[in-house]
Amino acid sequence: MGKHKLTWLVLVTLFTNSTWAETQLNLTKGVTAVSREVYDLHMLVLYICTAIGVLVFGAMFWSIAFHRRSKGVKPADFHESTKVEILWTAIPIVILIAMAIPATKTLIAMEDNENSDVTIQITGSQWKWHYKYFDQDIEYYSVLSTPREQYQNQLENNAVKGKNYLLEVDKPLVIPANKKVRFLITSDDVIHSWWVPAFAVKQDANPGFINEAWTRVEEPGIYRGQCAELCGKDHGFMPIVVEVKSTKDYDAWLNEQKQLIAEAASAEQASLSASMSKEELMQLGETIYTAHCSACHQPTGLGLPPAFPALKASPVTTTGTIKDHIKIVYNGKAGTGMQAYGKQLSLKEIAAVVTYERNAWGNDTGDLVQSADVKSAVENSSAEGTSQDATLPAVTKTKVEATVETVIEKAVIEDLTKVYSQEELMTMGEKVYMKACVACHQPTGAGLPPAFPALKGSVIAKGDIAIHIDMVLNGSKKNPAMAAFSSQLTKTEIAAVVTYERNAWGNNTGDLVQPAAVDAASAK
Known part of the structure; x- marks a missing residue:
């Protein structure tokens, strides 16, 4: 009787959630509501799979042991059974539905990026992360801070590895506790993947595209992750560190960062006159x-x-x-x-x-x-002006393409009185759009709502031209994701891209915007 009690005690211990959560062999619970939902879903599926395995293998071994030929058992002589066919079709369907319902709820929760309190753009860059806070005008790069001697030429040196070996950075991402933080994740070179296990956030960073994720962390602390996509030679040296602060400490950190930015600007100006x-x-x-x-x-x-x-x-x-x-x-x-x-x-x-x-x-x-x-x-x-085509093999260019490249290369020396044809504006506008706009609004103009609204059939692209030009020139106060391009593009480029957006993807307004119109709008 004592042996049976011990067996039951072992089984109960093995299948207790808290015990599983503490073992390094299992998925961790994480520190967010979504991460706990993912953990519970994982354990539910594990239990179901374990039960199925026990039943199937138990029946198989029982049949082998008690219906073997040496015992003189004769096999049943039947080809098929309608009842069995119905049972082994219906039971898996019920099991799949039982798993699909909570899985669907969890996936919907993971994709709910609306009503965020903070929006941060995360850009993967070989081999570091670039963080940009949309509503605070703060941006910085986060780089591995593990000393090189700890990981380089390990066979030749005996450097002691630090406590957070290869999982420490010079500037962590800082977010507030108990606030919904939305991440807009992209890349400026190859495919990366931003992964913080404690948040149950793992999202690819693809060049030219924006993927979204979100988190709400309840307890302040430091949480670590790393790039989860093989992105090149230093893939293993691209860690992620997120520091979650209380609301009070987060506000203090924001003020500190703004002060540091002001000091850096002052120091930059002072360095111009120093030797x-x-x-x-x-x-x-x-x-x-x-x-x-x-x-x-x-x-x-x-x-x-x-x-x-x-x-x-x-x-x-x-x-x-x-x-x-x-x-x-x-x-x-x-x-x-x-x-x-x-x-x-x-x-x-x-x-x-x-x-x-x-x-x-x-x-x-x-x-x-x-x-x-x-x-x-x-x-x-x-x-x-510099020509990016200078490093490419020489190709035959049409008259329109040559005109477009000449205008783009001579960015400052532009003729604001020149009138361009629709063909010239559309060709130039497509080039500018693919360079400056496609990551957010997509090649098809479908956008990535709600952060980046569609331009295809949109009120902006088919409405008042003046509003459209102002939006590209000065950005949007209502949507901080829409940056101002007045300092990034020439007036000719802005005229071209507005023309393109108003006539591409079936918008077909027939509107042609000339540089003079953009110049007039920027002077207001």
Whole structure:
């Protein structure tokens, strides 16, 4: 009798939710209502599958043991049974329905992104995360902070691994507790996946598309995750850290961030009139290079050709002009793994890393780059315009395409009195739309409501032209997801993209918007 009690005690212990939740072999409950629903759904399905397994295998082994030939049992002689056919069809259907009902409820809850209190855009970028708070004008990059010596050349060094090895960052994502936080997830290069197990949030970050997710965390704390999509050589070094703060602490953090932004802007302005010594530039440059560049170009500057070219004795760092070198670091290089660091680093940091690259590893050009040089190179680059097609093979272009590229390349030197044909505006507008608008409003114009409303058949695209132009120029006060493009696009580009949106996808308003109309609207 004692043995039977012990057996029942073991079985009850094994199938107790709290016991399962504590084991590392099982799914964790998480810290949100949705994550707990996912856990309960997981356990329900596990119990059902376990019960089915016990019944099926139990019947099979019982039949093998008690109906074996050695016992003289003769097999039943029948081909089929209508009752059996009905039973083994009806029972699985009932089981599937029993699992589908709670599963559907949970999936609907996971997709309910409406009525959020905070909206954050998350952009995957090899190999870091870019966070942008729509309603606070705060954005920053989050980068792995585990020291390189802890994970590089593990067979050659005995560096002690930290407590949160490969799961720690310099700037965590900060969100408020007990508030619904909506995530708009995308990528600016390859496919990533933003995954925080404790929130039951795992959403792909696809270039050119916006995926949505949300969470509401009840308890302040620090929660960790990582990229869950094989995204390249440093996929394993792309962690996620989310710090959940109380409402009071979150408001204090927002104020602190705004103060830091103001101080950074002031320091940036001050750096334009300051000159750093070679020693200071090289020291800061090495720090920046190690943190942001060495993963691809290697600490030795030898790179990983052909994807990541060497910087040691490179035409870019030795014989190339300082201006071209700065532009590559600031703007990146289209069609390659070289991303833009203009938003990630200050002018002072870019000046330092360019100086370091031009003088490290035996390059020894003697060139010293200051913040003012970076500002000058960037401004001249904007004024002169750069052609992304310069790196592509030569192709035969139509007259319209040539006209479009000429206008786009000469961004500042544009003729606001010129009148373009519908063909020219539509061709140019499609190019601009695919560059600046497609990630949110989709190639089909269907959008991703409610964050990004459809343009196909919309009131904006088929309504008052003045309102449409103002929306593109200045963004939307009602919908913070709609950014202002007055500083990102030329007036000719805005005229073209408004024309395109008003005539694409069957809108067919016949409206043609010229640069002069945009110029007049921006002057109001």
